[in-house]
Every structure is written in structure tokens, then in C-alpha cells.
Amino acid sequence: MRSVYKVLAALIAIEVAIQAAVMVYAIAGLGLYIEGGGVLDAAAVESGETLFPELIGLILHGLNGMFVIPALALVLLIVSFFAKVPGGVRMAAVVLGLVVLQVLLGMFLHGMSWLGLLHGLNALALFGTAVVAARRVPRADVPVEQRTRQSALT
Amino acid sequence: MTRRRTVVAVAATVGVLAAPTWLWQASLLPSSYAATDMGYVDDGRAAPGSGSGSGSGSAPPGAVHDHTAPGGGSRSVEQLTAPADRSADVTVELVVREETITLADGTSVEGYTVNGASPGPVIRAREGDLVEARLVNESVPDGATLHWHGIDVPNAADGVAGVTQDAVPPGGTFTYRFVADRPGTYWYHAHQMSHEQVRRGLLGALVVEPAAPSAQPADDVVALVHLYDGVRTVNGSPGDTHVDAAPGADVRVRVINSDNASVQVWVDGAPFRLTAIDGTDVHEPGLVEGRSVEVTAGGRADLVVTTPADGSGARVELGGTAAVVLGPPGAAPPAARPPRDRVDPLSYGTPAPLGFDPAAATRTFEYRVGRRPGFLDGRPGMWWTVNGHLYPDVPMFMVTEGDVVRVAISNGTGAVHPMHLHGHHAVVLSRDGVAATGSPWVVDSLDVGVGESYEIAFVADNPGIWMDHCHNLPHAAEGLVAHLMYEGVTTPFRLGGDNRPE
Numbered sequence A: 001m002r003s004v005y006k007v008l009a010a011l012i013a014i015e016v017a018i019q020a021a022v023m024v025y026a027i028a029g030l031g032l033y034i035e036g037g038g039v040l041d042a043a044a045v046e047s048g049e050t051l052f053p054e055l056i057g058l059i060l061h062g063l064n065g066m067f068v069i070p071a072l073a074l075v076l077l078i079v080s081f082f083a084k085v086p087g088g089v090r091m092a093a094v095v096l097g098l099v100v101l102q103v104l105l106g107m108f109l110h111g112m113s114w115l116g117l118l119h120g121l122n123a124l125a126l127f128g129t130a131v132v133a134a135r136r137v138p139r140a141d142v143p144v145e146q147r148t149r150q151s152a153l154t
Numbered sequence B: 001m002t003r004r005r006t007v008v009a010v011a012a013t014v015g016v017l018a019a020p021t022w023l024w025q026a027s028l029l030p031s032s033y034a035a036t037d038m039g040y041v042d043d044g045r046a047a048p049g050s051g052s053g054s055g056s057g058s059a060p061p062g063a064v065h066d067h068t069a070p071g072g073g074s075r076s077v078e079q080l081t082a083p084a085d086r087s088a089d090v091t092v093e094l095v096v097r098e099e100t101i102t103l104a105d106g107t108s109v110e111g112y113t114v115n116g117a118s119p120g121p122v123i124r125a126r127e128g129d130l131v132e133a134r135l136v137n138e139s140v141p142d143g144a145t146l147h148w149h150g151i152d153v154p155n156a157a158d159g160v161a162g163v164t165q166d167a168v169p170p171g172g173t174f175t176y177r178f179v180a181d182r183p184g185t186y187w188y189h190a191h192q193m194s195h196e197q198v199r200r201g202l203l204g205a206l207v208v209e210p211a212a213p214s215a216q217p218a219d220d221v222v223a224l225v226h227l228y229d230g231v232r233t234v235n236g237s238p239g240d241t242h243v244d245a246a247p248g249a250d251v252r253v254r255v256i257n258s259d260n261a262s263v264q265v266w267v268d269g270a271p272f273r274l275t276a277i278d279g280t281d282v283h284e285p286g287l288v289e290g291r292s293v294e295v296t297a298g299g300r301a302d303l304v305v306t307t308p309a310d311g312s313g314a315r316v317e318l319g320g321t322a323a324v325v326l327g328p329p330g331a332a333p334p335a336a337r338p339p340r341d342r343v344d345p346l347s348y349g350t351p352a353p354l355g356f357d358p359a360a361a362t363r364t365f366e367y368r369v370g371r372r373p374g375f376l377d378g379r380p381g382m383w384w385t386v387n388g389h390l391y392p393d394v395p396m397f398m399v400t401e402g403d404v405v406r407v408a409i410s411n412g413t414g415a416v417h418p419m420h421l422h423g424h425h426a427v428v429l430s431r432d433g434v435a436a437t438g439s440p441w442v443v444d445s446l447d448v449g450v451g452e453s454y455e456i457a458f459v460a461d462n463p464g465i466w467m468d469h470c471h472n473l474p475h476a477a478e479g480l481v482a483h484l485m486y487e488g489v490t491t492p493f494r495l496g497g498d499n500r501p502e
């Protein structure tokens, strides 16, 4: 369970890094598209068409942010109940809280662009917290060994 | 010790998962349900100030409501038809197919056609004509219907799958009959799987000419704007479309926006007048120069352009990626920058009588668009809400024929919602608390921007069950749908199964 906790926390950190990467990829693609004479207006944006290939970055950002990361954070919290990681439940709860905040900021920045600044900063906080959570699991913890030791005791 | 810990951990897990599981379970839709059984009744009679839409909450689809009019007698949507004894003035057969669409420049796109082309034929009728359109579904696998966007048809002809008819399966037919009683620019489109079928071309234009043709410019051009695979087209042609027009001629350009979000329209090389919005004439429209007109998704705008006397021509820009060029053959007016300013219909034109008194409203509703995480038929996601409720637990706005209805529409989400009410035209009273000062601004499709609020009013004069939904059609598929319902009207048709109007 402890290694599951560690892997999940690390996965969340990696996912946050991917979120930043795909977003910049999409914005770079948008720049290229416009430089190349492409025109975007509301109808084009809402058409659901892939106007430039890097648009996949935006789609991935949405899917990751709305589904994958919240699901990972929820599973991390559940796993934390079973994995005896020191302070593990608290860290998992903070991660989940920051994820919820991040999703809300992502939603509402469409109405208030300045929330985008907080969305960017909160991503760093979430990344840091997930890394700290992963490192809470002691390195020496090897699950197989532990199980053998426990069975030897009974 | 370990056992107790495990018990606590399991209990905590159950606690964390209980709420989502319950919400998931509760969101599952029955295999089929009637529009009259979904959501909750909002009778619009709430005391002023307390806000309507505070309906009793969570009646699941399948709950029974009594819609019988006080006087007794209920009517089925099937009985709400045009006069059966009147013969048709305009008869048209519309055959829909799933096939490759060839655009004017030779590009081909997979989609749906009407009589072999997309857009389908322009249907022209004269004010007062009875139009009879026979839909033949040759090969649209999911079934098809036709909705007459902006025409206040009798309910039986509204074309909403699962509400006013069953989707027409391949091999089936359905006949629509209605009186084209208001001159103007309209369009028809699929209202079965509409978020997919409209985007892929199941649509066309419909023009109703006034009974007295002298009032119209002789030159009349339809400009149906549609994106095929992300390529903007006018009447199926990408880029510039040339239309011959003599120098100094008045040309009426009927812009129809069939896409999912608004399009900016402006004219290079000539001033213009915005003479009609959504099929209703603007009263005393002023001359426009250096400003653009925003055409709502699903909406229409008629522009009368006077071409330059020197024969240099004018460009009617449609979003900057397609244009109608008006002028003598060979005229190539240069494209200018898009104007920054827009025509604001709230103050454009001059006031005129509305024909009814919105202050004497007998029903007052709230249509508050929101967004929150949740489950829609078991699918997790961020879904639209109406007055805080997720589909299908949305309000049924109940009215009686003759009611004067006011609706306060507001948008608390980060997206624009082009709201479309079927079967009625509403006048805009105010935006963000600022009262309208121009010509009566009469709409069937109204863009409600981020954070904006509108107050609209209309007379309930067309009995039936009418969708009131977002015309960014994927949003409708994501639950942004409510219904205006007349007391005593019932429907034998059911949503779910083969009927998916969104």
C-alpha cells in the first residue's frame, strides 16, 4: 500500500508537469497557426474541429485536469487510509483540496482572466505538495520484505 | 489494533465514495421518458423579488405531474397543426442522406445532404403562404427531423425528436405544415442528434418574402454561413463569393449563422443598414459605418448595403474568413481591418409599439445558467445547470395561452450561451439592468455573454411544448435544455431510445 501511495503521489506530480507542457505546446501551435494566416473567432473555436495539430494539447489539458488528476487524487486519499504513511492522510487531503481548487480556478478563469495567474501558481503548489507526499514514504520500505516479516511473526 | 485501523480505513473509503456513487446512481436516465415528466414545475407565479425557479427540487424523470388545464380538456402536440383543410401554397420534398458533400471549391467533406447538397435548397415562400415540406430520410442512420428555426410553427411541425415527433428512421417520411406568417430570414436544420447533424450539414435557408414586395430591395442575397471541417463557407463556398450588383444598387444580404457561436459581420467599401434581426424588421435602422454586427449562433441579420456608385463594389465580411463581394463583374474591393465597435441592438433604431405590455406580465421566470461538476446520465463531468439544477432535473416553465411572460436570463458560467426559444419571438427589455432604448429588439436566438443578464418578454400565443435551449448545440447535449410548456398540452412522444433531440 505504501508503494501504491508513493506511485500515485508521484503520478500526480508528473501529471501536473504534463499539464504545463501540453498547454505551452498548444499556445505555441496557436501562435504558428495565426502567423500562418489562420483566423480564429468564436464560431471557429466552438466548431469542435482540430484547426491546428497542437490543439490536442488543449484537449489533453482538459481531460487530464477534469478527469484523470481528480481521479488520481481521490484514489490517493483512499489509499492513504490503508497505507501507514506518516502524515499520509493529511498530505493526500491537501493534494485533493488543491486539485479541486485548481479545477475551479480553471473553470472560472474563462470569466475572469486574472484567475489564470492563480491557476498557474496553484499548479506549482500542487506539484510541490504531490512531490512532498511521495517522499513521505520511507525509502527503506520494501513491501515484499515487510510481508515476509509480518508472516514470520504470526 | 491493525484490525481496528482497517475498519476505520474501510469506513473512511465508503464515506469518500458514498456521495459520488449516490450521485452517479441518481443521474442515470430511464431508457425513455416524456418531456412533460422531467424536472420540476415552475409556474412563474412566485412573489416578485423572491425569484422564480425555486421549484420543489428533485423530481426524477418519471414522476407524475398534472398538466391538465383548469378547464379540463388536454391536447396532444399532434393536434396542434396548421389548418388541415387548407391546401399548400409551397410544396417541397427534402430528401436527406448521409454522404460526401462537395463544396464549391471541390473539397469534399463527409456529412449529411438535403436533396444532394449541403446547405440544402433555399425555400422561398410569400408571407401568409402555407408551406408543406415532406422530409424523406433516405440514409441518415440515427434518424432525422427538421426544425424551422425562427418560424413560429404550430407545435406539431416543430421537428423536435422525442417532443413533437419521433425521429424519422431511414426509409421513413414526415410532413411538416405551417403558415409562414412573418416575412424574414429563417433556416431549417436537424433536431435529432442536432449537435452532430447540424455541424455536418443537415440544414438550409428559408426566406419568407413580404406580401407587399415593393418594400424590398430588388437584389436579395442569402448568405448562410457554415463551417465544414473548420472551413468557413457562404452557401457552401469557401472564401469570396461574388454577387453581381449594379453600382448604387441596394442589396439585401440575409446572413444566417448556422454555427455554434457568434460571427462578426461587417462591410468594407460601403455603409449599410441592419434592417432585420431574427426575421423581425428593425424600426428606422440608422446608417452603419465602421461597426460590425454580431450574429448570434442560430440567429440571422439582414443587411441592406448600397453598393458604391463608382462601381468599386463592397465586401460583406463574414467573420473575416469568408465574404460576399457585391459589385459589377470583376469588382475587387480591398479588405479592411475588422472594426472594433459593434452595433448594439439595445440602442439601434428607434422605439415603436411592442404590441403588448411587458409590465402586465402574468408569469415571471428566471433562467439562470450555471455550471458544476456532477453526473449526466452516469457520465462524470462539468455540466451546465439551469437555476442550479442539472439535466434532467430542470424547470418546466408553465404558461397558459394568453399569458404575458417575462424571463430573466443570466449567465454565471465562463462560456457564451446563444439561447434559443422555440415557437416564439421575445423582445429584449434590458441587458445588465440597462433598458432597451432603440427599436424593439425581437429575437429567437439571444447571445448571453459571460456574466451578462437579460430580461426578455413575450406573449404565450402558440400552445405546445417548446424547447428553450442553448444553440451552441454541444452545450444542449451537455444538458442546457429546458422547456416552455402550456398547461393542458401532452405529448405521446418520448425522449431517450431513438429520440435524442440534442
Ligand SMILES: [Cu+2]
Pocket: B415, B416, B417, B418, B470, B471, B472, B475, B476, B480
Ligand atoms: Cu451554451
